[in-house]
Structures are given as structure tokens and as C-alpha cells.
Amino acid sequence: MNFLFLGDIVGRAGRIAVIEKLPKIISDHKIDFVIANGENSAGGYGITPSICDELFKCGVDVITSGNHIWDQKEILNYIINEKRLLRPFNFEDGTPGSGFEIYNKKNVKVGVMNIMGNIHMKKCNNVFEIIEKKISEIKLKTHVDFLLIDFHAELTSEKQAMGHLLDGKATLVVGTHTHTPTLDYRILDKGTAFQTDAGMCGDYNSVIGMKKENAILRFFKKKTDRLVPAMEVPTISGIIVEGNNDTGLAKNIYPILTGGNLKYKS
Numbered sequence: 001m002n003f004l005f006l007g008d009i010v011g012r013a014g015r016i017a018v019i020e021k022l023p024k025i026i027s028d029h030k031i032d033f034v035i036a037n038g039e040n041s042a043g044g045y046g047i048t049p050s051i052c053d054e055l056f057k058c059g060v061d062v063i064t065s066g067n068h069i070w071d072q073k074e075i076l077n078y079i080i081n082e083k084r085l086l087r088p089f090n091f092e093d094g095t096p097g098s099g100f101e102i103y104n105k106k107n108v109k110v111g112v113m114n115i116m117g118n119i120h121m122k123k124c125n126n127v128f129e130i131i132e133k134k135i136s137e138i139k140l141k142t143h144v145d146f147l148l149i150d151f152h153a154e155l156t157s158e159k160q161a162m163g164h165l166l167d168g169k170a171t172l173v174v175g176t177h178t179h180t181p182t183l184d185y186r187i188l189d190k191g192t193a194f195q196t197d198a199g200m201c202g203d204y205n206s207v208i209g210m211k212k213e214n215a216i217l218r219f220f221k222k223k224t225d226r227l228v229p230a231m232e233v234p235t236i237s238g239i240i241v242e243g244n245n246d247t248g249l250a251k252n253i254y255p256i257l258t259g260g261n262l263k264y265k266s
């Protein structure tokens, strides 16, 4: 079973790139299941029901999110009935939507979980305490065949600590939120694929996907207009994980970086 995970889709440029290129990526890499973080796909702020529907139509199986999930108000009602859209699991009890679901595809049970970090993020329940308890209830090959986790967090250290905590218990632990891909994709000691951050699908000639001019002014603490997404040349950034059908762990992980002006050199 081959999984594709796409980093945060930012604005129209990122969205159009994913919609146009995903079908070919799926066929070229023989992808069976696609997860994409969509929290910035509506003008950089949140996601709308119609964008979710477009992403599902082009081949995304599950959309994860993070701190921007509620930026577009109409998503509150939509998420209640759409189990393919996840919000962080460790949001307060009673929050609409769900942070963990099991999906059936090709007779395989795929668990997907979305969690959010605690450092420099909006207040949410302690992610390490919550996940330690929850993970004991989701055993690979018993409750799910594979388990993929999007850890939406600011700190590299927090994400790496989570990767090691969950090593051997999940197929993949991948970070999102910084919009900057890291080169540390690897398989950890006990078989879990890991990357600190999957990067973003958007225009990298920007500051984390937003137009650079206003983003720079903010650091001078000058009054600026609202940040808007950069719209020129988008790059799709993510990782592909080959799952081991016998163990539910990972056999292989490699990055995908396509289009735009950001490329891995070989």
C-alpha cells in the first residue's frame, strides 16, 4: 500500500497545482491513498466546503488541518457530517468534527489522525498525554492495517519527540504547519516513517506561502495590509510512504517536490 502525504496547501496557487497534478502523481507513483493538509487552501486562511469537495474529486482521500481550521465559518457545519475532513484530535472536548477516523479503501483499514502541538500554538489539550492514551487503543494489524499521523506543530523538537514516542506504533508520523520541507525523511528504529515537516504546496517565492513584501513589513512592526498568498509559481511538496502489509509499518519513505522553483538536486 503506497501513501502520499501532501504538506499544507496554500491559497489558489497551491490548490490549482494539486488539482491539476495529483492524478498524474497518483498514477506515476502507484499511490493507493492520499492525505493532504488543507488548512490554508482558502486564500491562506482555512478551507471551505467547496474546496474540500474539489480536493476529494481530484484524488485526495482525507484532508487534515490545524490551527487555521475554523477560519472559514461555513466549515463548522460541514465538518460534522464529513468524516474525510479532520481537525486536531487534542482540541477541547465538544469541538465539532473528529481528529481520528478509520477509512476503508481497497479492503484495507487506514487510520488517519491529526494532532496539534502545544508550543507557540493556540491552546489545546496536552498532545503528548492525549496521544499516549489514544495510541494504546489503536494497535496496528488489530484495529487498523495502517496508521498515519499529521502532527501540526511549530517546533522541530516537539515533532521529533513525537516521532520517537510513536515509533513502532504508526506507519507514518509527519509534521506540518511550518510550510518548509525538511530533509530528514527516514524510517525510525522501530519502523515508523518520519519527516519533521512535509513543507507546503504553494508558491515558495514568498514567506511561508504569503506575499513577501507585507510579510517583511510585519517584522519591522509596521502597519500592513492583511497577508495574502503568493500566487505565481507553485511547488507541490510531500512524501510518499510504502507501507508493509504484514506489519503496518513503513518499508520506504521518499520526498516528492514537483513544479515551481524549489527542487532537490541530485
Ligand SMILES: [Fe+2]
Residues within 6 Å of the ligand: 008, 039, 040, 066, 177, 178, 179
Ligand atoms: Fe499551514
Ligand SMILES: [Fe+2]
Residues within 6 Å of the ligand: 039, 066, 067, 068, 152, 176, 177
Ligand atoms: Fe498551521
